[in-house]
Amino acid sequence: xxxxxxxxxxxxxxxxxxxxxxxxxxxxxxxxxxxxxxxxxxxxxxxxxxxxxxxxxxxxxxxxxxxxxxxxxxxxxxxxxxxxxxxxxxxxxxxxxxxxxxxxxxxxxxxxxxxxxxxxxxxxxxxxxxxxxxxxxxxxxxxxxxxxxxxxxxxxxxxxxxxxxxxxxxxxxxxxxxxxxxxxxxxxxxxxxxxxx
Amino acid sequence: xxxxxxxxxxxxxxxxxxxxxxxxxxxxxxxxxxxxxxxxxxxxxxxxxxxxxxxxxxxxxxxxxxxxxxxxxxxxxxxxxxxxxxxxxxxxxxxxxxxxxxxxxxxxxxxxxxxxxxxxxxxxxxxxxxxxxxxxxxxxxxxxxxxxxxxxxxxxxxxxxxxxxxxxxxxxxxxxxxxxxxxxxxxxxxxxxxxxx
DNA sequence: ACCTGAACACCGTTCAAGT
DNA sequence: ACCTGAACACCGTTCAAGT
Numbered sequence: 001x002x003x004x005x006x007x008x009x010x011x012x013x014x015x016x017x018x019x020x021x022x023x024x025x026x027x028x029x030x031x032x033x034x035x036x037x038x039x040x041x042x043x044x045x046x047x048x049x050x051x052x053x054x055x056x057x058x059x060x061x062x063x064x065x066x067x068x069x070x071x072x073x074x075x076x077x078x079x080x081x082x083x084x085x086x087x088x089x090x091x092x093x094x095x096x097x098x099x100x101x102x103x104x105x106x107x108x109x110x111x112x113x114x115x116x117x118x119x120x121x122x123x124x125x126x127x128x129x130x131x132x133x134x135x136x137x138x139x140x141x142x143x144x145x146x147x148x149x150x151x152x153x154x155x156x157x158x159x160x161x162x163x164x165x166x167x168x169x170x171x172x173x174x175x176x177x178x179x180x181x182x183x184x185x186x187x188x189x190x191x192x193x194x195x196x197x
Numbered sequence: 198x199x200x201x202x203x204x205x206x207x208x209x210x211x212x213x214x215x216x217x218x219x220x221x222x223x224x225x226x227x228x229x230x231x232x233x234x235x236x237x238x239x240x241x242x243x244x245x246x247x248x249x250x251x252x253x254x255x256x257x258x259x260x261x262x263x264x265x266x267x268x269x270x271x272x273x274x275x276x277x278x279x280x281x282x283x284x285x286x287x288x289x290x291x292x293x294x295x296x297x298x299x300x301x302x303x304x305x306x307x308x309x310x311x312x313x314x315x316x317x318x319x320x321x322x323x324x325x326x327x328x329x330x331x332x333x334x335x336x337x338x339x340x341x342x343x344x345x346x347x348x349x350x351x352x353x354x355x356x357x358x359x360x361x362x363x364x365x366x367x368x369x370x371x372x373x374x375x376x377x378x379x380x381x382x383x384x385x386x387x388x389x390x391x392x393x394x
Numbered sequence: 395a396c397c398t399g400a401a402c403a404c405c406g407t408t409c410a411a412g413t
Numbered sequence: 414a415c416c417t418g419a420a421c422a423c424c425g426t427t428c429a430a431g432t
Contacts, residue, residue, distance in 0.1 A: 001414095001415095002414060002415065004414090004415070004416090005414075005415060005416090008415085008416085028404080028405065028406090029405085029406065030404085030405070030406080038416085038417090039416060039417040039418070040406085040407095040417085040418095041407090041408080041409085041416075041417060041418080042415080042416055042417070044406080044407075044408090045415085045416085048407095049406095050406095101298075104354075104357050105357070107357070107359060108357065108358060108359045139370075141366075142366070142370065143363075145359070145360070145363055146363055146366065146367060146370070149354055149360045149363060149367055150367065150370075152354060152357075152360070153350035153351055153353060153354040153367075154350055156350060156353055156354075157301075157346055157349060157350040157353075160301055160302070160304070160305065160349075161305060162304060162305045162342070163342070163346045163349070166340075166342055166343055166346060169338075169339070169343065170343060170346055170347065170350075173336075173339065173343070173347075173374055173375075174371070174374065176374060177370055177371065177373060177374030178370075180377075198395090198396095199395060199396065201395095201396070201397090202395075202396060202397090205396085205397085225423080225424065225425090226424085226425065227423085227424070227425080235397085235398090236397060236398040236399070237398085237399095237425085237426095238397075238398060238399080238426090238427080238428085239396080239397055239398070241425080241426075241427090242396085242397085246425095247425095
Protein backbone atom coordinates (compact mmCIF):
# COMPACT_ATOMS: atom_id res chain seq x y z
CA UNK A 1 0.00 0.00 0.00
CA UNK A 2 1.28 3.45 -0.90
CA UNK A 3 2.00 5.95 1.84
CA UNK A 4 -0.93 8.24 1.00
CA UNK A 5 -3.28 5.27 0.78
CA UNK A 6 -2.09 4.00 4.13
CA UNK A 7 -2.76 7.39 5.64
CA UNK A 8 -6.20 7.52 4.07
CA UNK A 9 -6.96 4.04 5.35
CA UNK A 10 -6.27 4.77 8.98
CA UNK A 11 -7.87 8.21 8.83
CA UNK A 12 -11.04 6.68 7.39
CA UNK A 13 -11.11 4.10 10.17
CA UNK A 14 -10.81 6.81 12.81
CA UNK A 15 -13.66 8.86 11.38
CA UNK A 16 -15.79 5.82 10.61
CA UNK A 17 -15.53 4.76 14.24
CA UNK A 18 -16.74 8.18 15.34
CA UNK A 19 -19.66 8.26 12.92
CA UNK A 20 -20.76 4.69 13.58
CA UNK A 21 -20.69 5.22 17.32
CA UNK A 22 -22.82 8.33 16.93
CA UNK A 23 -25.24 7.11 14.28
CA UNK A 24 -25.26 3.36 14.79
CA UNK A 25 -24.20 0.54 12.51
CA UNK A 26 -26.48 1.58 9.66
CA UNK A 27 -25.04 5.06 9.24
CA UNK A 28 -24.70 6.18 5.63
CA UNK A 29 -21.44 5.24 3.95
CA UNK A 30 -21.65 8.52 2.05
CA UNK A 31 -21.82 10.33 5.35
CA UNK A 32 -18.71 8.58 6.59
CA UNK A 33 -16.85 9.47 3.40
CA UNK A 34 -18.00 13.10 3.67
CA UNK A 35 -16.86 13.44 7.26
CA UNK A 36 -13.54 11.83 6.40
CA UNK A 37 -13.04 14.36 3.55
CA UNK A 38 -12.69 11.52 1.13
CA UNK A 39 -14.51 10.54 -2.04
CA UNK A 40 -17.21 7.93 -1.53
CA UNK A 41 -15.48 5.73 -4.09
CA UNK A 42 -12.29 5.87 -2.07
CA UNK A 43 -14.04 4.70 1.06
CA UNK A 44 -15.65 1.87 -0.88
CA UNK A 45 -12.40 0.69 -2.41
CA UNK A 46 -10.81 0.40 0.99
CA UNK A 47 -13.95 -1.20 2.41
CA UNK A 48 -16.18 -2.51 -0.35
CA UNK A 49 -19.02 -3.29 2.04
CA UNK A 50 -20.29 -2.17 5.41
CA UNK A 51 -19.27 -5.57 6.74
CA UNK A 52 -15.70 -5.10 5.52
CA UNK A 53 -15.53 -1.77 7.32
CA UNK A 54 -16.82 -3.34 10.50
CA UNK A 55 -14.44 -6.25 10.18
CA UNK A 56 -11.59 -3.73 10.29
CA UNK A 57 -13.22 -1.72 13.06
CA UNK A 58 -14.05 -4.67 15.26
CA UNK A 59 -10.88 -6.69 15.00
CA UNK A 60 -9.49 -5.02 18.12
CA UNK A 61 -12.65 -5.65 20.12
CA UNK A 62 -13.00 -9.17 18.78
CA UNK A 63 -9.42 -10.10 19.52
CA UNK A 64 -9.91 -8.93 23.08
CA UNK A 65 -13.13 -10.92 23.26
CA UNK A 66 -11.74 -14.21 21.99
CA UNK A 67 -8.64 -13.81 24.11
CA UNK A 68 -10.91 -13.40 27.10
CA UNK A 69 -12.61 -16.64 26.14
CA UNK A 70 -9.26 -18.38 26.24
CA UNK A 71 -8.52 -17.04 29.71
CA UNK A 72 -11.94 -18.02 30.98
CA UNK A 73 -11.44 -21.52 29.67
CA UNK A 74 -8.62 -22.14 32.12
CA UNK A 75 -8.94 -19.74 35.01
CA UNK A 76 -12.54 -19.83 36.16
CA UNK A 77 -15.00 -22.53 37.07
CA UNK A 78 -16.97 -23.61 33.99
CA UNK A 79 -20.13 -22.01 35.28
CA UNK A 80 -18.54 -18.70 36.19
CA UNK A 81 -16.79 -18.74 32.83
CA UNK A 82 -20.13 -18.93 31.01
CA UNK A 83 -21.49 -16.00 33.00
CA UNK A 84 -18.39 -13.85 32.47
CA UNK A 85 -18.33 -14.73 28.79
CA UNK A 86 -21.94 -13.69 28.33
CA UNK A 87 -21.28 -10.41 30.07
CA UNK A 88 -18.19 -9.76 27.94
CA UNK A 89 -20.33 -10.35 24.89
CA UNK A 90 -22.94 -7.88 26.07
CA UNK A 91 -20.26 -5.23 26.52
CA UNK A 92 -19.07 -5.91 22.99
CA UNK A 93 -22.67 -5.75 21.74
CA UNK A 94 -22.92 -2.23 23.08
CA UNK A 95 -19.83 -1.01 21.24
CA UNK A 96 -21.97 0.01 18.25
CA UNK A 97 -25.75 0.18 18.03
CA UNK A 98 -26.96 -2.46 15.60
CA UNK A 99 -23.70 -4.37 15.46
CA UNK A 100 -25.27 -7.60 16.69
CA UNK A 101 -27.92 -7.53 13.97
CA UNK A 102 -25.11 -7.12 11.47
CA UNK A 103 -23.15 -10.02 12.91
CA UNK A 104 -26.18 -12.24 13.21
CA UNK A 105 -26.89 -11.72 9.51
CA UNK A 106 -23.24 -12.32 8.62
CA UNK A 107 -23.29 -15.53 10.62
CA UNK A 108 -25.30 -17.23 7.85
CA UNK A 109 -23.37 -15.81 4.94
CA UNK A 110 -19.89 -17.24 4.26
CA UNK A 111 -19.24 -14.42 1.77
CA UNK A 112 -19.63 -11.75 4.42
CA UNK A 113 -16.46 -10.10 5.61
CA UNK A 114 -17.71 -10.65 9.15
CA UNK A 115 -18.27 -14.37 8.71
CA UNK A 116 -14.94 -15.46 10.19
CA UNK A 117 -15.35 -13.16 13.17
CA UNK A 118 -18.80 -14.61 13.83
CA UNK A 119 -17.47 -18.12 13.57
CA UNK A 120 -14.73 -17.29 16.08
CA UNK A 121 -17.25 -16.04 18.64
CA UNK A 122 -19.51 -18.97 17.92
CA UNK A 123 -16.79 -21.55 18.46
CA UNK A 124 -15.48 -19.87 21.60
CA UNK A 125 -19.01 -19.99 22.98
CA UNK A 126 -19.42 -23.62 22.02
CA UNK A 127 -16.13 -24.53 23.69
CA UNK A 128 -17.09 -22.85 26.96
CA UNK A 129 -20.50 -24.51 26.89
CA UNK A 130 -19.03 -27.95 26.21
CA UNK A 131 -16.63 -27.62 29.11
CA UNK A 132 -19.46 -26.65 31.44
CA UNK A 133 -21.57 -29.52 30.20
CA UNK A 134 -18.73 -31.98 30.68
CA UNK A 135 -18.61 -31.00 34.33
CA UNK A 136 -22.36 -31.15 34.65
CA UNK A 137 -22.56 -27.41 35.24
CA UNK A 138 -24.66 -26.61 32.18
CA UNK A 139 -27.82 -28.26 30.94
CA UNK A 140 -27.03 -31.05 28.52
CA UNK A 141 -29.93 -30.40 26.17
CA UNK A 142 -28.43 -27.44 24.35
CA UNK A 143 -25.61 -26.91 21.87
CA UNK A 144 -23.31 -24.15 20.64
CA UNK A 145 -25.95 -22.83 18.26
CA UNK A 146 -28.37 -22.37 21.15
CA UNK A 147 -25.70 -20.62 23.17
CA UNK A 148 -24.81 -18.26 20.32
CA UNK A 149 -28.49 -17.75 19.57
CA UNK A 150 -29.21 -16.60 23.10
CA UNK A 151 -26.19 -14.32 23.01
CA UNK A 152 -27.33 -12.82 19.72
CA UNK A 153 -30.89 -12.38 20.95
CA UNK A 154 -29.91 -10.56 24.14
CA UNK A 155 -27.17 -8.64 22.36
CA UNK A 156 -29.74 -7.40 19.87
CA UNK A 157 -32.22 -6.53 22.59
CA UNK A 158 -29.80 -4.37 24.47
CA UNK A 159 -29.52 -1.73 21.81
CA UNK A 160 -33.19 -0.95 22.03
CA UNK A 161 -33.10 1.84 24.59
CA UNK A 162 -36.19 0.62 26.42
CA UNK A 163 -34.64 -2.72 27.24
CA UNK A 164 -31.07 -1.69 27.96
CA UNK A 165 -31.70 -0.99 31.69
CA UNK A 166 -32.90 -4.56 32.31
CA UNK A 167 -30.25 -6.22 30.14
CA UNK A 168 -27.98 -7.26 33.00
CA UNK A 169 -30.89 -8.84 34.74
CA UNK A 170 -31.98 -10.72 31.63
CA UNK A 171 -28.46 -12.01 31.17
CA UNK A 172 -28.52 -13.23 34.74
CA UNK A 173 -31.84 -14.95 34.14
CA UNK A 174 -30.68 -16.64 30.95
CA UNK A 175 -27.28 -17.78 32.20
CA UNK A 176 -29.13 -19.11 35.20
CA UNK A 177 -31.25 -21.17 32.84
CA UNK A 178 -28.19 -22.45 31.01
CA UNK A 179 -26.27 -23.35 34.12
CA UNK A 180 -28.89 -25.04 36.22
CA UNK A 181 -29.63 -28.64 35.42
CA UNK A 182 -33.40 -28.68 35.33
CA UNK A 183 -35.26 -31.57 36.95
CA UNK A 184 -35.78 -33.23 33.58
CA UNK A 185 -32.10 -33.57 32.82
CA UNK A 186 -30.53 -33.19 36.20
CA UNK A 187 -29.55 -36.82 36.30
CA UNK A 188 -28.01 -36.76 32.85
CA UNK A 189 -24.41 -35.89 33.74
CA UNK A 190 -23.48 -38.94 31.78
CA UNK A 191 -19.86 -38.41 30.76
CA UNK A 192 -19.03 -35.67 33.19
CA UNK A 193 -16.62 -36.12 36.01
CA UNK A 194 -18.20 -35.30 39.36
CA UNK A 195 -17.75 -31.71 40.47
CA UNK A 196 -14.48 -32.12 42.31
CA UNK A 197 -13.59 -28.58 43.23
CA UNK B 198 -64.50 6.76 2.19
CA UNK B 199 -65.57 6.72 -1.44
CA UNK B 200 -66.31 3.41 -3.15
CA UNK B 201 -63.23 3.46 -5.39
CA UNK B 202 -61.02 4.41 -2.46
CA UNK B 203 -62.46 1.59 -0.39
CA UNK B 204 -61.72 -0.84 -3.17
CA UNK B 205 -58.18 0.48 -3.52
CA UNK B 206 -57.68 0.19 0.19
CA UNK B 207 -58.53 -3.48 0.46
CA UNK B 208 -56.77 -4.34 -2.78
CA UNK B 209 -53.60 -2.67 -1.54
CA UNK B 210 -53.81 -4.62 1.68
CA UNK B 211 -54.13 -7.90 -0.18
CA UNK B 212 -51.11 -7.21 -2.38
CA UNK B 213 -49.09 -5.72 0.45
CA UNK B 214 -49.59 -8.89 2.45
CA UNK B 215 -48.28 -10.96 -0.45
CA UNK B 216 -45.24 -8.78 -1.03
CA UNK B 217 -44.33 -8.45 2.64
CA UNK B 218 -44.58 -12.19 3.17
CA UNK B 219 -42.31 -12.77 0.19
CA UNK B 220 -39.80 -10.01 0.79
CA UNK B 221 -39.97 -9.43 4.51
CA UNK B 222 -41.04 -6.41 6.52
CA UNK B 223 -38.53 -4.06 4.87
CA UNK B 224 -39.79 -4.58 1.34
CA UNK B 225 -39.88 -1.41 -0.75
CA UNK B 226 -43.09 0.61 -0.50
CA UNK B 227 -42.62 1.50 -4.16
CA UNK B 228 -42.55 -2.18 -4.98
CA UNK B 229 -45.80 -2.75 -3.14
CA UNK B 230 -47.44 0.14 -5.00
CA UNK B 231 -46.15 -1.18 -8.32
CA UNK B 232 -47.46 -4.67 -7.72
CA UNK B 233 -50.81 -3.25 -6.63
CA UNK B 234 -51.02 -1.20 -9.85
CA UNK B 235 -51.37 1.93 -7.82
CA UNK B 236 -49.41 5.14 -7.66
CA UNK B 237 -46.86 5.29 -4.86
CA UNK B 238 -48.54 8.43 -3.56
CA UNK B 239 -51.84 6.58 -3.32
CA UNK B 240 -50.33 3.83 -1.22
CA UNK B 241 -48.73 6.42 1.02
CA UNK B 242 -51.95 8.35 1.55
CA UNK B 243 -53.74 5.22 2.70
CA UNK B 244 -50.77 4.19 4.81
CA UNK B 245 -48.46 7.12 5.43
CA UNK B 246 -45.77 4.92 7.00
CA UNK B 247 -44.65 1.33 6.92
CA UNK B 248 -45.90 1.05 10.49
CA UNK B 249 -49.36 2.22 9.49
CA UNK B 250 -49.48 -0.42 6.79
CA UNK B 251 -48.46 -3.09 9.26
CA UNK B 252 -50.93 -1.88 11.80
CA UNK B 253 -53.68 -2.56 9.27
CA UNK B 254 -52.13 -5.85 8.20
CA UNK B 255 -51.55 -7.16 11.68
CA UNK B 256 -54.80 -6.21 13.37
CA UNK B 257 -56.29 -9.61 12.54
CA UNK B 258 -53.29 -11.48 13.90
CA UNK B 259 -53.02 -9.23 16.91
CA UNK B 260 -56.68 -9.52 17.81
CA UNK B 261 -56.35 -13.28 17.70
CA UNK B 262 -53.23 -13.04 19.83
CA UNK B 263 -54.67 -10.85 22.56
CA UNK B 264 -57.88 -12.85 22.58
CA UNK B 265 -55.78 -15.94 23.14
CA UNK B 266 -54.17 -14.18 26.09
CA UNK B 267 -57.60 -13.64 27.58
CA UNK B 268 -58.49 -17.30 27.24
CA UNK B 269 -55.19 -18.40 28.72
CA UNK B 270 -55.78 -16.16 31.68
CA UNK B 271 -58.75 -18.19 32.80
CA UNK B 272 -58.49 -21.66 31.31
CA UNK B 273 -54.97 -22.90 31.93
CA UNK B 274 -52.70 -23.13 34.91
CA UNK B 275 -50.61 -19.97 35.21
CA UNK B 276 -47.46 -21.80 34.21
CA UNK B 277 -48.95 -23.50 31.19
CA UNK B 278 -50.50 -20.19 30.20
CA UNK B 279 -47.07 -18.56 30.07
CA UNK B 280 -45.70 -21.32 27.90
CA UNK B 281 -48.66 -21.28 25.51
CA UNK B 282 -48.54 -17.52 25.33
CA UNK B 283 -44.87 -17.52 24.42
CA UNK B 284 -45.47 -20.07 21.70
CA UNK B 285 -48.40 -18.07 20.32
CA UNK B 286 -46.11 -15.07 20.15
CA UNK B 287 -43.47 -17.02 18.28
CA UNK B 288 -46.04 -18.07 15.71
CA UNK B 289 -47.05 -14.44 15.31
CA UNK B 290 -43.40 -13.45 15.02
CA UNK B 291 -43.05 -15.72 12.02
CA UNK B 292 -45.97 -14.16 10.17
CA UNK B 293 -43.60 -11.69 8.49
CA UNK B 294 -39.82 -11.68 8.48
CA UNK B 295 -38.60 -8.66 10.41
CA UNK B 296 -41.93 -7.84 12.01
CA UNK B 297 -40.57 -8.20 15.54
CA UNK B 298 -37.77 -5.74 14.88
CA UNK B 299 -40.40 -3.31 13.62
CA UNK B 300 -42.57 -3.80 16.69
CA UNK B 301 -39.67 -3.60 19.08
CA UNK B 302 -38.74 -0.24 17.60
CA UNK B 303 -42.35 0.95 17.73
CA UNK B 304 -42.55 -0.06 21.37
CA UNK B 305 -40.47 2.97 22.33
CA UNK B 306 -42.16 5.46 20.05
CA UNK B 307 -45.65 6.66 21.03
CA UNK B 308 -46.04 8.28 17.61
CA UNK B 309 -45.68 4.99 15.80
CA UNK B 310 -48.86 3.51 14.35
CA UNK B 311 -47.82 0.23 15.95
CA UNK B 312 -47.41 1.65 19.42
CA UNK B 313 -50.86 0.69 20.68
CA UNK B 314 -50.51 -2.84 19.34
CA UNK B 315 -47.18 -3.21 21.10
CA UNK B 316 -48.65 -1.93 24.32
CA UNK B 317 -51.49 -4.45 24.06
CA UNK B 318 -49.08 -7.36 23.71
CA UNK B 319 -46.90 -5.94 26.45
CA UNK B 320 -49.76 -5.62 28.92
CA UNK B 321 -51.18 -9.05 28.10
CA UNK B 322 -47.74 -10.49 28.81
CA UNK B 323 -47.44 -8.57 32.04
CA UNK B 324 -50.86 -9.78 33.19
CA UNK B 325 -50.03 -13.42 32.54
CA UNK B 326 -46.71 -13.05 34.31
CA UNK B 327 -48.29 -11.37 37.33
CA UNK B 328 -50.84 -14.14 37.69
CA UNK B 329 -48.11 -16.77 37.56
CA UNK B 330 -46.07 -14.85 40.10
CA UNK B 331 -49.05 -14.51 42.42
CA UNK B 332 -49.35 -18.28 42.48
CA UNK B 333 -45.61 -18.69 42.92
CA UNK B 334 -45.29 -20.33 39.53
CA UNK B 335 -42.97 -17.71 38.04
CA UNK B 336 -39.81 -16.20 39.45
CA UNK B 337 -40.58 -13.08 41.41
CA UNK B 338 -37.50 -11.13 40.31
CA UNK B 339 -38.77 -10.15 36.90
CA UNK B 340 -41.40 -7.79 35.51
CA UNK B 341 -43.50 -7.26 32.41
CA UNK B 342 -40.66 -5.48 30.63
CA UNK B 343 -38.42 -8.48 31.13
CA UNK B 344 -41.11 -10.80 29.85
CA UNK B 345 -41.72 -8.68 26.76
CA UNK B 346 -37.99 -8.27 26.27
CA UNK B 347 -37.43 -12.01 26.18
CA UNK B 348 -40.34 -12.42 23.81
CA UNK B 349 -38.95 -9.73 21.52
CA UNK B 350 -35.45 -11.19 21.64
CA UNK B 351 -36.51 -14.71 20.71
CA UNK B 352 -39.06 -13.43 18.22
CA UNK B 353 -36.30 -11.50 16.50
CA UNK B 354 -33.94 -14.45 16.55
CA UNK B 355 -36.37 -16.76 14.85
CA UNK B 356 -36.38 -14.92 11.58
CA UNK B 357 -32.71 -15.51 11.10
CA UNK B 358 -32.82 -18.73 9.12
CA UNK B 359 -29.89 -20.28 10.98
CA UNK B 360 -31.65 -20.07 14.33
CA UNK B 361 -35.20 -20.92 13.33
CA UNK B 362 -34.76 -24.70 13.72
CA UNK B 363 -33.76 -24.35 17.38
CA UNK B 364 -36.34 -21.71 18.22
CA UNK B 365 -38.84 -24.06 19.87
CA UNK B 366 -36.10 -25.40 22.03
CA UNK B 367 -34.90 -21.96 23.06
CA UNK B 368 -38.45 -20.99 23.96
CA UNK B 369 -38.65 -24.08 26.11
CA UNK B 370 -35.39 -23.16 27.79
CA UNK B 371 -36.44 -19.59 28.47
CA UNK B 372 -39.95 -20.31 29.71
CA UNK B 373 -38.36 -22.90 31.92
CA UNK B 374 -36.19 -20.19 33.37
CA UNK B 375 -39.18 -17.93 33.91
CA UNK B 376 -41.34 -20.55 35.54
CA UNK B 377 -38.94 -22.22 37.90
CA UNK B 378 -38.37 -20.50 41.18
CA UNK B 379 -34.65 -20.50 41.43
CA UNK B 380 -33.05 -21.35 44.80
CA UNK B 381 -32.40 -17.69 45.48
CA UNK B 382 -36.02 -16.69 45.36
CA UNK B 383 -37.78 -20.00 45.83
CA UNK B 384 -38.91 -19.06 49.31
CA UNK B 385 -40.17 -15.67 48.27
CA UNK B 386 -43.80 -16.53 47.49
CA UNK B 387 -44.73 -13.73 49.81
CA UNK B 388 -48.19 -12.69 48.68
CA UNK B 389 -49.01 -15.79 46.73
CA UNK B 390 -51.58 -18.27 47.90
CA UNK B 391 -50.12 -21.74 48.18
CA UNK B 392 -50.50 -23.82 45.02
CA UNK B 393 -53.87 -25.35 45.72
CA UNK B 394 -54.62 -27.23 42.53
C1' DA C 395 -62.70 13.25 -2.93
C1' DC C 396 -59.48 10.68 -4.67
C1' DC C 397 -55.58 9.60 -7.70
C1' DT C 398 -50.98 10.32 -10.01
C1' DG C 399 -46.63 11.74 -12.24
C1' DA C 400 -42.81 14.25 -11.29
C1' DA C 401 -39.40 16.68 -8.63
C1' DC C 402 -36.63 16.14 -4.60
C1' DA C 403 -33.01 14.60 -1.48
C1' DC C 404 -31.24 10.62 -0.15
C1' DC C 405 -28.80 5.83 -0.69
C1' DG C 406 -24.95 2.24 -2.48
C1' DT C 407 -22.71 0.71 -7.03
C1' DT C 408 -19.89 1.43 -10.82
C1' DC C 409 -16.58 3.44 -13.89
C1' DA C 410 -14.18 6.65 -16.92
C1' DA C 411 -11.07 10.33 -16.20
C1' DG C 412 -7.63 12.51 -13.54
C1' DT C 413 -2.90 12.79 -10.81
C1' DA D 414 -1.13 3.21 -7.72
C1' DC D 415 -4.39 5.73 -5.93
C1' DC D 416 -8.15 9.10 -5.96
C1' DT D 417 -12.54 11.33 -7.54
C1' DG D 418 -16.69 13.25 -9.75
C1' DA D 419 -20.50 11.83 -12.10
C1' DA D 420 -23.95 8.73 -13.90
C1' DC D 421 -26.97 5.14 -12.42
C1' DA D 422 -30.83 2.72 -10.30
C1' DC D 423 -32.82 2.63 -6.22
C1' DC D 424 -35.46 4.59 -1.90
C1' DG D 425 -39.35 7.49 0.79
C1' DT D 426 -41.40 12.36 0.86
C1' DT D 427 -43.96 15.92 -1.02
C1' DC D 428 -46.98 18.45 -4.00
C1' DA D 429 -49.07 20.55 -8.04
C1' DA D 430 -52.03 18.95 -11.55
C1' DG D 431 -55.54 15.92 -13.13
C1' DT D 432 -60.38 13.41 -12.89
